[in-house]
Amino acid sequence: MDELDILKKDWQKREIEHPKLSYNDIYKMIWKKSSSIVKWIFIISILEFVLPNLLYLLPSTRERMSIYYTNDSSTFFIVLSGIQYLVIFYFIFQFYKRYKEISVLDDARTLMKNIIKTRRTVKHYVIFSLSMILLTMSLFAASFYFDPNMLTAVYPNEIPEGLTEEKLRTIMAISFIVVALLTTALLALIYFLLYGLLLKKLNRNYHELKKMEI
Known part of the structure; x- marks a missing residue:
């Protein structure tokens, strides 16, 4: 049982030996926790984008990646990467927007709506990211099979x-x-551990707010 559950129990039972908490006290606790969770979702999405791209600064990484962008399919992969970056920027902006919205809320019903929107945005982001990884690597596989230049780039001398x-x-x-x-x-699995646990906490906050609104 976490701190919020204990405080909620205090509020419901109104036990003499515990400090009495109002509806607003409980709401503020849930609001602060929800705001913190969304902020971490926003931070993790930025780190997830920045850290892999920092690897491209390494000469060895650039050399390996150049194989995939110096063949007949290079234009297609460049366009695909551009689209992927644009969509990722869109999701990062949405996470930032959700965080700013939650940070200035003053009523439980609006907070519940924003929690639902945040959960939906995270799920769409995870589905998109995993789909793009699978699609991109599958297209690389197809390039190796259909584009002879890819094979020549990996084995420049002889087979x-x-x-x-x-x-x-x-x-x-x-x-x-x-x-x-x-x-x-x-x-x-990593997404489940990172975003899944945060969404679970956010979902718990949503249900606590729903009980308070009844």
């Missing part, structure tokens, strides 16, 4: 002994698909 070009393209494509599935599953 490993015992393998034909077609067989090697198939192996690379299947490997990318397997990595895509494993990466998506791992990130889904």
Whole structure:
């Protein structure tokens, strides 16, 4: 039982030995906790965008990524990356907007509506992020199979002994698909641990407010 549950129990039972708390006292506790949770959602979304992009500053990372942007499919992947960045910026802005809205609320019913909007925004963001990861890596796999320049970029000198070009393209494509599935599953777990726990706390606050409104 957390602090909010204890205070709510005090408020309901009105026990003499505990300080009496008004409706407004309980609301302010829930409001502050909700505001803090949404702020952390906003911060985590920024870190999630910034940290992977910092890796691109490393020469080794830039060299590996250049393979995927120096072939016949480069224009498509650049456009896809641009769209992905725009949508991510949109979601980060929405998280910031939800945080600012919750920070200035003065009634429980509006807070409940904003909690619902925040939960919906987070769910859409997680679905989009996982879908883009799976889609992008699957397209890379298809590029290895259909675009000979991709294979030439990875093996500029000669194909490993015992393998034909077609067989090697198939192996690379299947490997990318397997990595895509494993990466998506791992990130889904991370999202559950980060956003899932925060949404669970936010959902608890929503139900507490709903009980108070009845």
